[in-house]
Amino acid sequence: MSDKKKDTDWTVAEIEAAVDAYLGMLDLELAGHKFNKAHENRELRASSLSTRTKGSVEFRMQNISKVLMTMDRKPIKGYKPAKNVGSNVEQLIRTALTNRGFQPGDPAIPTADEETLERRAAAIQKKHIKEPPKGIKKPKKASSTRTVYVRDPEVRAWVRNEAEGHCEGCGEPAPFQMHDLPFLEVHHVKPLADKGSDQVSNAVALCPNCHRRCHHSNDRVAFTASLYKRVKRLIPEE
Incomplete structure (x- = not known):
């Protein structure tokens, strides 16, 4: 029998064996x-x-x-997700995972984990939600070795979609694509650490250069002030 079978040649038993082994490693x-x-x-x-x-x-x-990523579940770090999965294989894997108790997560649930937040925001961004999400007025700190805050993936997605692929600081196009979307970093104009909100009225989509400028440049105060004039939805917070 040939070693080089097509993906569709995998039997249900083979898929289930692979899923069982994978979940065993994930548990570890x-x-x-x-x-x-x-x-x-x-x-x-x-x-x-x-x-x-x-x-x-x-x-x-x-x-x-x-x-697992399409189900908003965190995969094993050592197995980089494949770019493409055949529809038949995807359905067999999803069925095997579901039969073992893995249900799709809700991508709209706020999280403090940056990787999870980014994955959820990308999934929501592709749906192009029209109405501004409510967001989180007072983001809570999460337990960690460093200070992190629970954030709303809908806010990140909506703000990026509003930017339409261009930095809201300098107006330049996003420097590259990630998750098949223009990459822009979402910056809280009043920092969460200063009790700023995680709402669209306090968030802008910036290229990495402008984001760094907000935090580290000599003119960061003036540049931040200019954002309020440039982006009309922003509201200064006390």
């Missing part, structure tokens, strides 16, 4: 324990995935990471 990672990806790969190829190559098993794990 979430518990703070180490695991060996290469060992797990070998174990699978020595048993339920005996007709598969090392590379095909690795790619299937990346498929699982991608599907």
Whole structure:
């Protein structure tokens, strides 16, 4: 039997075996324990995935990471999500995950985790919500070794969509794409650490240069003041 089967040739049993192995590693990672990806790969190829190559098993794990991300669930750090997953394979993986208790998360739930916030905001941004979200008037601090705040992914998404791919500080196009969207950083004009809100009236979409300018430049106070004149939705907060 050929090692190089198409994705659609994977059986339900093979997909389920890959998902079970993946979830076992994910449980270890979430518990703070180490695991060996290469060992797990070998174990699978020595048993339920005996007709598969090392590379095909690795790619299937990346498929699982991608599907988990579409379900707003955090994947294993060591398995970079695949760019594309065949529709048949995606459905089989999603079914296997669902049968094992994994349900899609709600991308609108606020979070203090930057990676999760970015992923949720990108998902919402692609839906192009029209009405400004309510946001969070008084963001709460989250437990961490450093100070982080719970933020609303809908605010991040809406502000970026309002910018239409251009920096609201300098007017230049976003420097690159991420998640197939123009990359702009969302800056709170009155910092959250100074009791600023996480609302669209206190947030702008900036290119990395303008964002750094707000924090570190000699003219940061004057530049910040100019944002209130340039972006009409901004409201100074006491």
